[in-house]
Amino acid sequence: MPYVNIKVTDEGVTPEQKAELISGTTELLQRVLNKNPETTVVVIDEVNTDNWGIGGEQVTHRRERGQ
Amino acid sequence: MPYVNIKVTDEGVTPEQKAELISGTTELLQRVLNKNPETTVVVIDEVNTDNWGIGGEQVTHRRERGQ
Amino acid sequence: MPYVNIKVTDEGVTPEQKAELISGTTELLQRVLNKNPETTVVVIDEVNTDNWGIGGEQVTHRRERGQ
Amino acid sequence: MPYVNIKVTDEGVTPEQKAELISGTTELLQRVLNKNPETTVVVIDEVNTDNWGIGGEQVTHRRERGQ
Amino acid sequence: MPYVNIKVTDEGVTPEQKAELISGTTELLQRVLNKNPETTVVVIDEVNTDNWGIGGEQVTHRRERGQ
Amino acid sequence: MPYVNIKVTDEGVTPEQKAELISGTTELLQRVLNKNPETTVVVIDEVNTDNWGIGGEQVTHRRERGQ
Numbered sequence: 001m002p003y004v005n006i007k008v009t010d011e012g013v014t015p016e017q018k019a020e021l022i023s024g025t026t027e028l029l030q031r032v033l034n035k036n037p038e039t040t041v042v043v044i045d046e047v048n049t050d051n052w053g054i055g056g057e058q059v060t061h062r063r064e065r066g067q
Numbered sequence: 068m069p070y071v072n073i074k075v076t077d078e079g080v081t082p083e084q085k086a087e088l089i090s091g092t093t094e095l096l097q098r099v100l101n102k103n104p105e106t107t108v109v110v111i112d113e114v115n116t117d118n119w120g121i122g123g124e125q126v127t128h129r130r131e132r133g134q
Numbered sequence: 135m136p137y138v139n140i141k142v143t144d145e146g147v148t149p150e151q152k153a154e155l156i157s158g159t160t161e162l163l164q165r166v167l168n169k170n171p172e173t174t175v176v177v178i179d180e181v182n183t184d185n186w187g188i189g190g191e192q193v194t195h196r197r198e199r200g201q
Numbered sequence: 202m203p204y205v206n207i208k209v210t211d212e213g214v215t216p217e218q219k220a221e222l223i224s225g226t227t228e229l230l231q232r233v234l235n236k237n238p239e240t241t242v243v244v245i246d247e248v249n250t251d252n253w254g255i256g257g258e259q260v261t262h263r264r265e266r267g268q
Numbered sequence: 269m270p271y272v273n274i275k276v277t278d279e280g281v282t283p284e285q286k287a288e289l290i291s292g293t294t295e296l297l298q299r300v301l302n303k304n305p306e307t308t309v310v311v312i313d314e315v316n317t318d319n320w321g322i323g324g325e326q327v328t329h330r331r332e333r334g335q
Numbered sequence: 336m337p338y339v340n341i342k343v344t345d346e347g348v349t350p351e352q353k354a355e356l357i358s359g360t361t362e363l364l365q366r367v368l369n370k371n372p373e374t375t376v377v378v379i380d381e382v383n384t385d386n387w388g389i390g391g392e393q394v395t396h397r398r399e400r401g402q
Contacts, residue, residue, distance in 0.1 A: 001322055003137055003175055007244060007271040008301060015117045015125070020300045022120030028292040032285050033276060039322065041137055041175060042120035043074060050216045053223030053243035054269055054307065058216070068188055070338055070376055074137040075167060082251045082259070087166045089254030095158040099151050100142060106188065108338055108376060109254035110208060121135055121173065141378060149318045149326070156321030176321035177275060184350045187357030187377035192350070202389055204271055204309055208338040209368060218367050225363040233355045234343060240389065242271055242309060255336055255374065283385045283393070290388030310388035311342060 001039045002029050009059055010046035018044055068106045069096050076126055077113035085111055135173045136163050143193055144180035152178055202240045203230050210260055211247035219245055269307045270297050277327055278314035286312055336374045337364050344394055345381035353379055 004025050022042045029035040049059040071092050089109045096102040116126040138159050156176045163169040183193040205226050223243045230236040250260040272293050290310045297303040317327040339360050357377045364370040384394040 001175070001277065001320070001327065003177065003275040005273045006297075008297075008303070009269065013301065015127070017300050018117050019120075019125050019128075021296065022125060023123045024296040024300065025293065026120065026123035028289065028296070029274075029276075032288045032292065033281065035276070037123045038121075039173065039175075040121070040123070041135070041173075043114055043137065044118040044120075045114075046118070047244055047246075050219050051245040051247070052269070053220075053227065053245075054239075054241070056224045056227035056238045056241070058220055058223060059269065060216070061220075068143065068186070068193065068376070070141040070378065072139045073163075075163075075169070076135065080167065082261070084166050085251050086254075086259055086262075088162065089259060090257045091162040091166065092159065093254065093257035095155065095162065096140075096142075099154045099158065100147065102142070104257045105255075106374065106376075107255070107257070108336070108374075110248055110338065111252040111254075112248075113252070119135065126135065149328070152318050153321075153326050153329075156326060157324045160321065160324035171324045172322075174322070174324070177315055178319040178321075179315075180319070181378055181380075184353050185379040185381070187354075187361065187379075188373075188375070190358045190361035190372045190375070192354055192357060194350070195354075202309070202344065202387065202394065204311065204342040206340045207364075209364075209370070210336065214368065221367045222363065225367065226360065229356065229359040229363070230341075230343075233352050233359065234348065236343070240307065240309075242269070242307075244271065253336070260336065283395070286385050287388075287393050287396075290393060291391045294388065294391035305391045306389075308389070308391070311382055312386040312388075313382075314386070 002035050002041070004040070004042045005045065006042065007045045007047055009049050009052050011049065013046060069102050069108070071107070071109045072112065073109065074112045074114055076116050076119050078116065080113060136169050136175070138174070138176045139179065140176065141179045141181055143183050143186050145183065147180060203236050203242070205241070205243045206246065207243065208246045208248055210250050210253050212250065214247060270303050270309070272308070272310045273313065274310065275313045275315055277317050277320050279317065281314060337370050337376070339375070339377045340380065341377065342380045342382055344384050344387050346384065348381060
């Protein structure tokens with residue numbers, strides 16, 4: 001029954017990587033808390049680097065500086 | 068003043084269906100909790116089936132199996 | 135499979151009212167989008183009136199003025 | 202370490218405006234709560250006006266009436 | 269830089285289990301997407317069983333029936 | 336109409352500080368995007384340090400080391 005929301009920047013996450021995040025998170029909740037995988041929901045949000053800020057600035061700018 | 072977030076897969080939800088979800092949710096909160104509809108906010112997120120997991124796998128794969 | 139999050143202020147919502155919000159939202163998603171109620175998840179967050187702002191001020195202050 | 206999520210309608214927010222929201226929010230948290238800007242995360246979601254409801258109706262309809 | 273939100277029912281999750289969820293999720297994002305663990309944020313929300321619905325009813329009721 | 340969610344650790348945030356976060360965020364959205372403060376909603380979540388992870392560990396542990 002858990003609900004997990006994963007937010008990452010939209011920098012080319014592949015369908016296979018998304019599948020790994022979903023199965024990995026679901027297994028983690030089963031292993032640690034014995035949660036039923038059948039009703040574990042995982043939602044991945046991909047966010048534009050213009051819309052993600054850290055350190056007070058857009059990730060877009062950090063990427064331009066090679067960070 | 069309530070805030071409601073509805074997340075569904077992006078499988079062809081029409082503007083009319085979105086309007087029904089918004090009015091239905093707003094009425095429900097007015098009826099059950101006497102909340103003022105004027106300040107009730109509803110936000111609908113449509114999520115790609117690759118980005119939605121249940122049972123440890125992507126909805127995309129479940130749809131391919133006809134689930 | 136939908137996920138719904140309802141946020142309201144923590145002003146005495148009863149368990150019965152929560153049950154009505156959960157069943158009402160689940161039925162709405164079944165009626166409008168034909169979503170399976172068995173995997174529809176609804177999470178209700180009750181928020182202290184000090185922590186909820188509208189119009190630039192805390193709900194606590196609005197309540198003190200009778201709003 | 203704070204996490205801030207800002208949701209607005211997708212009505213032409215420019216990259217410069219997003220940058221102002223990110224720096225302004227980060228500074229606010231530093232000034233009020235002495236939070237370290239280096240680990241303050243801000244995520245901006247732009248939502249289609251069909252998917253945003255207030256007063257029980259879509260923002261799209263309110264905009265058509267000039268609201 | 270990823271942000272992960274894990275919502276589970278508040279049924280006795282221990283601090284050690286929370287630590288495992290945090291380290292496990294952070295490692296998963298490092299392994300799958302090469303994300304820097306130093307800026308990966310994980311927030312766990314524990315939700316009362318009265319406030320969590322699935323299948324149109326409160327988890328409280330399901331637990332009473334032994335589900 | 337914007338919706339803002341601010342998550343911080345529950346380390347003694349005062350009602351006055353919450354009021355400042357609410358008014359500051361609302362003013363920022365008015366200044367940058369010309370948003371109507373009357374319908375701007377701000378919700379502050381205070382999260383236990385056991386439930387907040389960064390760098391793969393709980394904030395509780397970082398605080399014990401003086402970080």
